[in-house]
Structure formats: C-alpha cells, structure tokens
Amino acid sequence: MIIGKDIIEQHNKNEVENFNSDFAYLSDKLTKSGSDVAEIVNKIADFQVAIPSWALGAGGTRFGRFSYGGEPAVLEQKLDDVGLLHALTHSAGAVSLHIPWDIPSDVSALKESAASHGLIFDAMNSNTFQDQPDAKHSYKFGSLNSVNEDSRAYAVEHNKEVIRIGKELDSKSLTVWLADGASFPGQLNFQTALSNTEKSLKEIYAGMPEDWKLFIEYKPYEPNFYSTTIQDWGTSFMLANACGDRAFTLVDLGHHLPNTNIEQIVATLMYKGKLGGFHFNDSKYGDDDLTVGSIKPYALFLIFNELVYGMENNKNNPYPAWMIDASHNIKDPLEDLLQSLEAILIAYAQALLVDQKALKEAQLNNDVVAAQDILQNAYRTDVRPLLKAARLQTGAALDPITAYRSLKVRETLISERGWAKATGL
Ligand SMILES: [Mn+2]
Numbered sequence: 034m035i036i037g038k039d040i041i042e043q044h045n046k047n048e049v050e051n052f053n054s055d056f057a058y059l060s061d062k063l064t065k066s067g068s069d070v071a072e073i074v075n076k077i078a079d080f081q082v083a084i085p086s087w088a089l090g091a092g093g094t095r096f097g098r099f100s101y102g103g104e105p106a107v108l109e110q111k112l113d114d115v116g117l118l119h120a121l122t123h124s125a126g127a128v129s130l131h132i133p134w135d136i137p138s139d140v141s142a143l144k145e146s147a148a149s150h151g152l153i154f155d156a157m158n159s160n161t162f163q164d165q166p167d168a169k170h171s172y173k174f175g176s177l178n179s180v181n182e183d184s185r186a187y188a189v190e191h192n193k194e195v196i197r198i199g200k201e202l203d204s205k206s207l208t209v210w211l212a213d214g215a216s217f218p219g220q221l222n223f224q225t226a227l228s229n230t231e232k233s234l235k236e237i238y239a240g241m242p243e244d245w246k247l248f249i250e251y252k253p254y255e256p257n258f259y260s261t262t263i264q265d266w267g268t269s270f271m272l273a274n275a276c277g278d279r280a281f282t283l284v285d286l287g288h289h290l291p292n293t294n295i296e297q298i299v300a301t302l303m304y305k306g307k308l309g310g311f312h313f314n315d316s317k318y319g320d321d322d323l324t325v326g327s328i329k330p331y332a333l334f335l336i337f338n339e340l341v342y343g344m345e346n347n348k349n350n351p352y353p354a355w356m357i358d359a360s361h362n363i364k365d366p367l368e369d370l371l372q373s374l375e376a377i378l379i380a381y382a383q384a385l386l387v388d389q390k391a392l393k394e395a396q397l398n399n400d401v402v403a404a405q406d407i408l409q410n411a412y413r414t415d416v417r418p419l420l421k422a423a424r425l426q427t428g429a430a431l432d433p434i435t436a437y438r439s440l441k442v443r444e445t446l447i448s449e450r451g452w453a454k455a456t457g458l
Contacts, residue, residue, distance in 0.1 A: 034113070034445045036120040041430050044439065048431045056418040063386070063414075070419070073385045077378055078423035082313070083127035083155035083356040084115045086135050088370060090454060092322070092360030098454065099362050103446030106453040108135050109146060114367060114446075116150030121436055122374050123429035127155040129356050130202070132195045133165055140201045147202075155206070156248060156310060156354050157199035161188040162212035162256070177233035178213040178226040178262045185233055192237040200242060206354060207241065208283060208310060209234065210250040214257030214264075226262045231275050238276040247280040248310035248354065249273050252288035255320055266298050270307055281309020281351070285358055286336075287320040288312075296335045303343030306350040311340075312358035313377055322359045324369050326376025333376065334412045337384035345389075365443055371433045375420070382416035 060070045089111050090104040105111040111128070118125040128147065137143045147154065161176030169187060174180070176188035196207055213230065215221040238247050251269040252261055263269055266282055273280040282302050289295055302308035315321070315328040326333050343350055357373045360366075388407050395403040421431045430436035437443075 034117065034442060034449060036117060036440060036442075038120075038428050040440065041120065041428060041436065044436045045425065045431045048435075049425075052418065052421050052425070052431055056422055059415070059418045067388070068386060073382065074419055074422045074426065076385060077382055077419055078123070078427050080378060080381055081124055081126040081355070082374060082377055083129040083354065084118060084125050084370060085129040085158070085356055085358060086111045086131055088357060088360050089114045089366055091362055091366060097362065100452060100454050101365055101443070102452050103443055103448075103450045104366075104454055106450060108137060108143065110450065111135070112143065112146050112150060112152065115152055116146075117442060118367060118370055118374070119151055121430045121433040122371065123424060123427035124374050124378060125370070126151055127153050129155045129158060129208075130199075130204075131158040131160060132191075132198055133160060136198065137202070144202060154199070154202040154204040155356065156208045157195050157202075157204050157206070158208050158210070159192045159195040161191060162210075172212075175213040175221075175226070175229075175262075177209075177211055178221075178230040180221075180225065180229070185229060189233050189236045189240075193240045196237075196241055196245070199245075205244060206246040206248060206310070207237070208248040208250060209237070210252070210283075210285075211263055212256050212261075214254075214261035215259050216257050217259055221260065221262075223260065223262075227268075230262050231272055234272055234276055234280075238280055241279070245279065246309055246351070246354075247273070247276060248283035249276075249280060250283040250285055250288065250310075250312070252285065252320065253290050266302065270302065270305070273307055273309075281307050283310035283312065284308065285312035285314070285320075286325075286333075287314045287316045287322055287358070291318065295332065296339045299336055299339040300343065303339070303347040303350045306347060308343065308350055308353055310354040310356065312356050313373060314357070314359040322361060324359060324361075324364070324376070325357060325373035326380065327372070330376065330380065331412060333380040334383050335408070337380040338387055338408065338411075341381070341384040341387070342389070367442065368434055368437060371437060375433070378420050378423075379416055382419050383411050383414060386411040386414055386416065 063070050091098055091101040105114050115128045161172050164171050170184045179185045249269045249272055251263045251265050253264050254261055269282040273282055313325045315323045315325055317328050392407045
C-alpha cells in the first residue's frame with residue numbers, strides 16, 4: 034500500500050478549518066511572548082526519527098505475541114511500513130535495521146525502495162544476545178565480554194559483518210547493545226569482563242570506516258539480573274573514550290533504574306560531546322518499551338529541554354541519532370509508532386518554547402519559583418497546532434492517526450499480506 038500526496042491533501046481538507054483557527058490563536062500568543070513561530074515550525078518539520086525494523090510487527094518481546102494481521106513478513110515490507118509512517122507524518126524519514134533479522138537479499142532493490150519512500154538507513158544494530166540456529170559459538174555466557182576467546186572473536190566478527198552490510202546501504206553508524214553480564218554473584222570477574230569488552234569494542238571500532246560512528250548502549254539489568262557489564266552511562270562513556278573520537282554513548286530511556294535523573298545524564302554527556310544516540314520509549318517500572326510519552330510526558334519534556342540546550346550550546350556534540358525503541362503486544366504497531374512520533378515532537382516543540390534568556394536570568398538570581406514557572410509555562414502550552422503546521426508544510430496528514438484509520442491502512446495491509454507474523458522479535 035502506498036499513500037500518495039493527493040490522498041493526504043484530500044484528507045486534510047476536512048480538518049484544515051479547525052487547524053487554521055487553532056494555529057492563528059497559538060501563533061499570535063507565542064509571537065507576542067517573543068517566539069519565532071516560523072522558525073519553530075521549521076525545526077519541527079526537520080526533526081526525523083528512525084523507526085527500527087523490529088517495531089513494525091506485534092511485539093511483546095519476552096512474552097506472548099498476539100498477531101495484528103498484515104505484519105511485514107520480509108524486509109521489503111518493513112520498509113514499506115516505515116514508508117507509510119513517513120507519508121503520514123513526514124517525521125519518520127529513516128529506518129534502523131537489525132542483523133541478522135534484516136539481511137538484505139538484494140541491496141540495490143532495497144536502496145531503491147528506501148529512496149522511493151524518502152528513507153535513509155540510520156544506525157545498524159548487531160545482535161549478540163541470542164544464538165542463531167547455525168551459530169558456531171555460543172553467547173550463553175556472554176559475547177564481547179566472554180571468558181571464551183572463540184565466542185568473543187565470533188561476536189566481534191558479527192559486528193564487522195553488520196558494518197559491511199551497513200556500508201552497502203550507506204548507513205553511517207553501528208549501535209552495540211550487549212546483554213552480557215551475570216545472573217549470580219561470583220559468576221564473572223567484573224574487571225576481566227570489562228577488560229574483555231573494552232578490547233572487543235576497540236577491535237570493532239578499528240573495523241569501522243572513517244566516517245562511521247559507534248554508539249555504545251547501556252542497561253542496568255535484564256536479561257542478567259545480578260550485573261550487566263555495561264550497566265550505566267559512566268561505563269559506556271569510559272568505553273567510548275577508550276575507543277576514540279567517533280565512539281559515543283547511547284541513551285535508551287528505558288535503560289535506567291526507577292527515578293534516575295535522565296535529563297542530567299543527557300546534559301553531562303552533551304557537555305563532553307559524547308551523546309551519540311537516543312532511543313525513545315516509556316516505562317513505569319523497568320525496560321517496559323511502552324509508547325513514548327504514555328507514562329511520563331513531563332520527564333520527556335525535561336529531557337528534551339536538555340537536548341535542545343545541548344544542540345544549541347554544545348557544538349562539540351554531534352547531532353544525535355534519534356530512534357524509537359518500543360515494542361508491545363496490544364496496540365496496532367503502526368498506530369503505536371504514530372503516537373510515539375507525536376509525543377516526541379510535542380516534547381521537542383515544548384522545549385523549543387522555553388524562554389532560555391529568562392531562565393538564565395532566573396537561575397542567576399536564584400529565583401527558583403520563576404525558573405520552575407518558565408519550564409512549566411512551556412510544558413503547559415498545547416503545541417499541537419505547531420506540529421500540524423509543520424505537517425501541512427511538508428505535505429503530511431494533519432492528524433496522522435485519524436488519516437490512518439479513515440484510509441483503512443491496517444485493513445488494506447491484512448488483505449495484501451494476510452496473517453503472517455513479522456520476522457524478528
Ligand atoms: Mn535501545
């Protein structure tokens with residue numbers, strides 16, 4: 034299924050009147066308070082988030098999967114689904130592949146298909162957290178950190194293979210997330226595990242082309258429940274520094290212990306120019322991988338406030354690679370991703386409204402009440418008309434979920450593809 038611009042234009046006609054009056058009101062209000070509305074709308078229109086190939090099927094990851102029907106059975110169909118999201122929102126202009134689930138059989142056809150949807154291939158993801166059916170060595174007791182030299186070498190070689198595939202697709206980065214750790218005290222020597230991991234990452238880094246970046250993701254626990262070798266941002270930061278200038282830390286929102294001050298971690302990493310990648314999701318308890326903004330929207334706003342500050346002030350930090358990393362089993366995965374994209378752009382737009390000058394002044398005067406008010410003024414603004422203005426500008430749907438439903442996208446996908454389950458998770 035392909036959604037053409039004309040179909041979206043037709044759909045927007047029904048909603049443009051309401052939009053016009055909402056936008057006029059907000060635009061007037063923001064202009065009076067000193068915001069450059071056109072610039073904010075342009076920034077929202079430019080913001081692109083990568084969709085991971087594993088989020089397009091009905092997820093559920095560790096537990097049961099309840100198929101939604103019309104799931105993409107092959108890589109080409111996964112790209113088509115991201116193409117649908119991009120057509121509806123114009124903010125999902127990239128796809129993030131996972132090897133070995135997404136090994137392309139025909140690279141040039143896949144690149145052609147991506148180009149036709151206006152998509153690029155963002156960070157490649159390796160997988161050394163499970164054994165493949167034809168595996169020559171096991172990752173049961175670790176991969177890059179393993180005490181077994183063969184397993185370590187096998188995991189390094191897998192990452193090099195992912196880089197080779199990524200090069201063919203014009204990707205420019207590799208994300209490494211490791212499940213490596215221990216479930217019981219005494220199982221691992223912490224220092225040996227860390228030293229093995231550092232050596233393995235350096236080998237992978239040395240195998241990257243000059244214009245590639247390495248993103249090192251961290252996570253405190255799960256699937257190992259006693260220790261994870263790369264457990265926190267500090268460990269990731271240390272390893273990135275050991276690898277070199279093109280290695281960075283990747284922050285995944287769900288990979289923190291409850292109540293961690295993630296916005297402060299973002300600020301600390303950007304201060305040192307080491308925040309390379311960012312995975313969006315939301316959680317109540319652990320790595321729940323829920324829809325972005327569904328549980329803690331204010332926390333998301335505070336994080337974006339630091340990201341916006343960092344993008345403006347830390348020129349030594351590269352522009353971060355954004356990706357949604359969520360997966361669950363009770364929503365239509367495409368509707369879920371549309372909701373996530375909306376939440377991300379809302380938080381971004383709110384952060385763009387923060388009066389940085391007034392905030393700085395309040396901080397210099399230790400005016401705590403004013404500082405809080407400045408942040409919450411921005412947070413409590415309904416910025417949705419700004420998102421709609423950006424979509425209208427780029428030819429996307431004013432209300433993507435309404436459009437998705439009225440265009441009967443899921444029904445069409447089911448009739449085209451049947452009830453096959455997506456590959457991957
Ligand atoms: Mn992640």
